[in-house]
Amino acid sequence: MPQSRQSQISLIDTPYYHCVSRCVRHSFLCGRDTVTGQSYEHRRGWVEARLLFLSSLFAIDIAAYAVMSNHTHVVVYVDKALAQSWSMEEVLRRWHGLYKGTLLTQKYARHDELSEGEQLSLNETVNIYRQRLYDISWFMRSLNEYIAREANKEDECTGRFWEGRFKSQALLDESAVLACMAYVDLNPIRANMATTPETSHHTSIQQRIKALLNNAKQPTTLMPFIGHHRHDMPKGIAYSLKDYCELVDCTGRCIRDDKAGHIEHHHSPILQRLGINDEQWLTLTTEFEQHFSRAVGSEHMLQQYKNNTHHQRIRGMGQAKALLKRA
Structure with a gap:
């Protein structure tokens, strides 16, 4: 039986969530329909522009996103304290x-x-x-309803465009957040839509790499990487942007070359800090949605989330022990 959204969102446990929306119709969200030959590629721009626009109004920051042919991924950070200060x-x-x-x-x-x-x-x-304005359901509703109306108008039809409710996963610790972000950023490579992160159009990783290559500041539309943990840390992801981009790039090479079990012949510094070995990392970044359901994190964090959300059991405890334990 589907769980209510309220029982899945627990800001006490984490402000980070992975949300996925999938199309229900035969017609594509984006890309080219191989049956009719019609291209819907321009719709990627609709989704990306709307997503970034919404983040400027909601108290919800975007950590990662990828617009695929029939679904979208977004990793968000809910800033309840910001909304309450307005x-x-x-x-x-x-x-x-x-x-x-x-x-x-x-x-x-x-x-x-x-x-x-x-x-x-x-x-x-x-x-x-x-x-x-800090509710994930309202954020996704404002995204999906707008895209559905535009697509229906273009297709000259009516009816449901999305596959019911969006799916959400609570990301309970840093390991889960970084693994999910990389999983999202590498979606086009796994789907053979791109060969490198910088050529993965309509993704957060492409935006971040462009900023690095141009020696520019980090994209203002995305949640920033702020370096290592320190006193009085600003809001952001507690790792280096350069380290993260290098990690995504070398992970993408392993995925393309089917070389499971290593990251460019060396252990990434980020993985050392996360306590995840190379095989665990590659499993997480290629099979993230397969191993976890409504929440992702260490065994301890999953147990805490289960108690706070009053669930009788949480799928993924076994995978948490195997994939998110200290290496």
Whole structure:
């Protein structure tokens, strides 16, 4: 039986989640339909642009994404504290960037005078909007509904475009986050859509590599890598961007060359810090979704997540012992 989204999202345990949406129709999300010969490649741009636009309005940062032929992957970071710090004006500015709101919120935005009763009603509405702006379900809804409408308009048809609810996985520790990000970034290579990370179009890794090659700052649309753990760390992923890009590149070479069991003949410094050996890493980055269901992390973190979400059992305990233990 499907689990409610509320029972899968536990911000007490982690702010990181892996979300996957798949098409239900024969017609493609993107790519070329081999049956009709029609190309839908331009839709990749729709998805990517919408995804990055939403991250500018929601209190949800994007750590990784990949737009594939019939599905999308995104790794997100939910920043609840940021949303709670926003003023009423900021919440409404962001919400009105997505939806019209109500007559009352529009009246407030015009700086019209409100009665005491209207102000109380507005406060309640703003609290609802604030919660939605750090809600993964609302984020994915704002992405998928928009793409479905655009695709239906282009195809001149109606009906369901996506395969029901999106799938989400809680990423409970650093190992799970890094492995899932690499798994997402390497999706085009595993699918033979690209030969290198830098030629993997409409992916987060391509954006990050372009910034490195141009000696530019990290992409402002993506959650940054901020280096090693230290005092008063800013928000971000606690590893070097250069190390991560090198790790993704050499992992991609192993995937393409079918050389399981090693990473370019040496052990990556990131893997040493994560405590994962080469074989474990290659298994995680090629079979991530096969081994875990609604949550990914060490055995201890999975047990804690199970208790906090009141599940009787969590699939993946055995794989957590084998793949995410200290090497």
